[in-house]
Structures are given as C-alpha cells and as structure tokens.
Amino acid sequence: MSVPDLFFSVGEPSGDLHAARVMQHLPASTRSSCRGFGGPQMAAQGCTIDYPLTQLAVVGFAEVLPKLREFVRVADMASDIFERWPPAGVVLVDFPGFNWHIAKRARQAGIPVLYYLPPQLWAWGGWRIKKMRKYVDHVLCALPIEYEWYAEHGMSCQYIGHPFFDSVAHQQLDAAFLRAWSAADDLLVAVLPGSRSREIRTIWPLQLEVIRELAARHRRVTFLVACLNQQHLDHCKSLLKPSDPSERIKFYANRTSEIIEVADCGLMKSGSVSLEMMARGTPSVVMYHVSRSTYEFARRVVHVGWMTLxxxxxxxxxxxxxxxxxxxxxxxxxxxxxAMDRLLGDREERTLRKLELARLTRRFGQPGASARAAQAICQQFGIAHATALSTAPGLQTA
Structure with a gap:
C-alpha cells in the first residue's frame, strides 16, 4: 500500500514556517508525498507547492477584495486536486478566511480535515463553531485557553503547545552581537515596532514618544530598536528629530531575537513575538493601536480580557x-x-516579572509542538509513525 498523501493549505509566511517544521517530523516517505498551497519553507522540505499561497497573504477586508477572484481560482484548484488525486487528509494552518473554503471542498470530496493553529473563535466570532464542526474533524490547539474552548464546544481537539517555542529553541543567535551588548553598562530596552509596514506607521510614532520621555527620566538607558528589514529601519530612523537622544537609540535589522535576549526589558507591539519575550524572560510592556471603527466593532464581538498571548x-x-x-x-x-518607568526604575519589579515569565515558560513554553503536531497528524490519518504520540506536561486531548 502506498504512503498516503497529505494536502496542506497555508496562507501566511509564519504558517509556512510552522508547517515546514511539522514536515520535518513526518516519516520521510510521507514528507516527500506532501503537496498543497504554501511557501518556500514547505517547498524546502520536499512539499510540492501547487500554488504559492503565502504570496497572497492579506489582512482585513480591504486587502481581500482586489484578490478575491484569484482566491476563488485557487480554491477551485483545490477541488480539482481533491477529485483527481484525493489525499488521505487535509491539514489547514491558520489563514481561516480562505481555509474555510478549502475545508468545505475537502468535506464535499469526503476527505478528512485537521486544523493546525485554528481560528481564534474563543476570542471573537464564536458563532463560527458551527462551521468548524461541519467541516473540520480534529483541531490541534496551541494555547490552553484555545483547547478548553474547543473542548467545551464539542470539537475533537488536542492541546500540543505553541510552535513558536520551537523556533525560539532552534534559533541560532549572533554571538558577537550578544557579547558586545551584554557588556553594556546601561540598562537595555528592546523596542519592537512590528513586522508589517502598516503596524510600524501607527505604532512606532507612539513608541517614539514613550522613548523620548523615558530617555529624559533615565540617563543610563539605551534603546535597541528591532526592525524586520532595512526598509523598516530607514522609516523608523527618519522620524527622529534633531533634539532626540539618537546616540541612545540604536536601530538594527534582522536582530530581533538577539535584542530580546540581551534586553533588561521591552516595549513592544502586540503579536506572537510576545511569546519570545516570555521564553527569553524579558519583562515587557505592550502597545497596540486600532481605528475607531475597528474598536467599536471589537467591543461587541471580542470576549477576552487581553490581546497579548x-x-x-x-x-x-x-x-x-x-x-x-x-x-x-x-x-x-x-x-x-x-509602566515602563516602573520596570526601569525598580530592579525588584524586573526580577519579579522575570520569575513570572520563567514559571509560565516552564509550564507552557517547552519546545516540541511541531513534533507533537506531526505525530497527531499521522495518528489522525492512519499514517505509521516511529514515535508514539507524546504527552508533555499540561498537554491534553478531548
């Protein structure tokens, strides 16, 4: 009997990385027979990419409309694949706006569906659970609150932990950078303005106002601004005024993990990188910004008390x-x-925050989620796997 094929549908660059890490833990014969929609990381693992879906990554309704026809064409492509070469199972990774359509088409073709990193229905849009029950057979949850919510709502699910911690564990840091800044006499603040250009345009000016005031209050503090790329760095730097303490505001591209590692505390935009702050034990304060219309909508549909993971x-x-x-x-x-003033002015406060983050990391931040996801996928679709499904502390199945 031939090894069953798996079809992956992945629409975000971060999902491309997480899916690729899962593929690393699949049996070699299964990995080589994977196909689907994704990106270069998946392709590097031997997955046949039927369409580079990560190139269509969008945020918000306004960005979807111009690409709507292309999304429909790609969904039709999935239907054709399911009819002509039906896989043993479909694995969806994040990207719910599009992946709902892939789940529906897989169901119509009689193909089981597993959702890895599912939509955050527990935070907002809980009415969509009916759609999840209708089209998805099993859910792999990254967060404990996520697992509890899906289990309470009758979904077959497992809590496997967050794959971001795998990325942190495998990250190779620049040793020279760490040595240079670890020797600094000043307190170091990691400043993370975000990874999307739109985020940076809204968050960085607010962070810069915070930096200016903190620099005036704390003379022995240096701010390390972690930019995704040179374009973002140039934009952030262009907003400095001649009166700003530029000698104490340092900009770096592609050094986010190193900056988090050496920093005494952080000022960041809300996002998944907060998990790296947690894993590396860097106490942080989080800022985020939404439009007035988004806020009014969110007030009515969001049901959680925090946005930070x-x-x-x-x-x-x-x-x-x-x-x-x-x-x-x-x-x-x-x-x-x-809040930042308290962190910078009180060593005991920083220490207490570090201890809290270390406790959380010991319980919820251990690596291995990608391997557990691969084992769960094999178990769900009847693929032989050399390793039995592991149960790390706190991990559960419903």
Whole structure:
C-alpha cells in the first residue's frame, strides 16, 4: 500500500514556517508525498507547492477584495486536486478566511480535515463553531485557553503547545552581537515596532514618544530598536528629530531575537513575538493601536480580557498592555510611560516579572509542538509513525 498523501493549505509566511517544521517530523516517505498551497519553507522540505499561497497573504477586508477572484481560482484548484488525486487528509494552518473554503471542498470530496493553529473563535466570532464542526474533524490547539474552548464546544481537539517555542529553541543567535551588548553598562530596552509596514506607521510614532520621555527620566538607558528589514529601519530612523537622544537609540535589522535576549526589558507591539519575550524572560510592556471603527466593532464581538498571548496563557496580566484608539493616543502613551518607568526604575519589579515569565515558560513554553503536531497528524490519518504520540506536561486531548 502506498504512503498516503497529505494536502496542506497555508496562507501566511509564519504558517509556512510552522508547517515546514511539522514536515520535518513526518516519516520521510510521507514528507516527500506532501503537496498543497504554501511557501518556500514547505517547498524546502520536499512539499510540492501547487500554488504559492503565502504570496497572497492579506489582512482585513480591504486587502481581500482586489484578490478575491484569484482566491476563488485557487480554491477551485483545490477541488480539482481533491477529485483527481484525493489525499488521505487535509491539514489547514491558520489563514481561516480562505481555509474555510478549502475545508468545505475537502468535506464535499469526503476527505478528512485537521486544523493546525485554528481560528481564534474563543476570542471573537464564536458563532463560527458551527462551521468548524461541519467541516473540520480534529483541531490541534496551541494555547490552553484555545483547547478548553474547543473542548467545551464539542470539537475533537488536542492541546500540543505553541510552535513558536520551537523556533525560539532552534534559533541560532549572533554571538558577537550578544557579547558586545551584554557588556553594556546601561540598562537595555528592546523596542519592537512590528513586522508589517502598516503596524510600524501607527505604532512606532507612539513608541517614539514613550522613548523620548523615558530617555529624559533615565540617563543610563539605551534603546535597541528591532526592525524586520532595512526598509523598516530607514522609516523608523527618519522620524527622529534633531533634539532626540539618537546616540541612545540604536536601530538594527534582522536582530530581533538577539535584542530580546540581551534586553533588561521591552516595549513592544502586540503579536506572537510576545511569546519570545516570555521564553527569553524579558519583562515587557505592550502597545497596540486600532481605528475607531475597528474598536467599536471589537467591543461587541471580542470576549477576552487581553490581546497579548502570555497574558491569555497566564489568565492574568504579566505584560501590561495598553490600547490606543484612533487619534486618541495621549492616555495610552502616558500609561505606557508609567509602566515602563516602573520596570526601569525598580530592579525588584524586573526580577519579579522575570520569575513570572520563567514559571509560565516552564509550564507552557517547552519546545516540541511541531513534533507533537506531526505525530497527531499521522495518528489522525492512519499514517505509521516511529514515535508514539507524546504527552508533555499540561498537554491534553478531548
């Protein structure tokens, strides 16, 4: 009997990486027979990419509309594949706006579906659970709150941990950079303005206001700004004024992990990188910004008390987070300054925060999620796997 094929549908660059890490742990014969929609990381693992879906990554309704016809064409391509070469199973990774359509077409073709890194229905849009039950057979959950919600709503699911911690564990850091900044006399603040250009345009000006005030209050502090690439770095640097303490604001591209590792504390935009802050034990304060219309909509549909992942995991505030709405940013800036001021001015406060993050990491931040995901996929689709499905501390199945 031939090795069953797996079809992956992955629409985000981060999902491409997570799917590729899962593939590394699949049996070699299964890995070589994988196909689907994804990106270069999956292709590097031997997956046949039927369409480079990560190139269509979009955020928000306005970005979807111009590409709607192409999304429909790609979904039709999946239907053709399912009819002509039906795989043993379909694995969806994040990207729910499009992947719902892939799940529906797989169901119509009688192909079982597993969702890895599923939509955050527990945070908002809980009514979509009906769609999940209808089209998805099994869910692999990255967060404990996610597992609890899906289990309570009758989904077959497993909590396997977050694959971001695999990335942290395997990250090779620049030793020269670490040595140079570890010897610094100043306190070091990691500043993370985000990875998307739109985020940087809204968050970096707010962070810069915070930096200016903190620099005036704390003379022995250096700010290390972690930019995704040179384009982002140039934009951030262009907003500095002649009066800014530029000698204490250092910009780097592609050094985010190194900056988090050496920093005494951090000022960041909300996002999955907060898990790296947690894993590396860097106490942080989080800022995020939404438009007034988004805020009014979110008030009615969002059902969680935090947006930052470590806070959601802990069920309490371990990283203070502050929301700016529309043009009303002054109060958010002031609250962020106050929270950062406490971290910079009180070593005991920093130590307590580090201990909280270390406790969370020991319980929820252990690597191995990618291997567990691969084992669960093989188990779900009847593929022989050399390793029995492991159960790490705190991991559960429903």
């Amino acid at each position: 470590p806070n959601l995991i802990a069920g309490t505030t371990v990283m203070p987070e502050f929301l700016a709405v529309g043009k009303q940013c002054g109060p958010t800036i002031e609250r962020t300054i106050a």
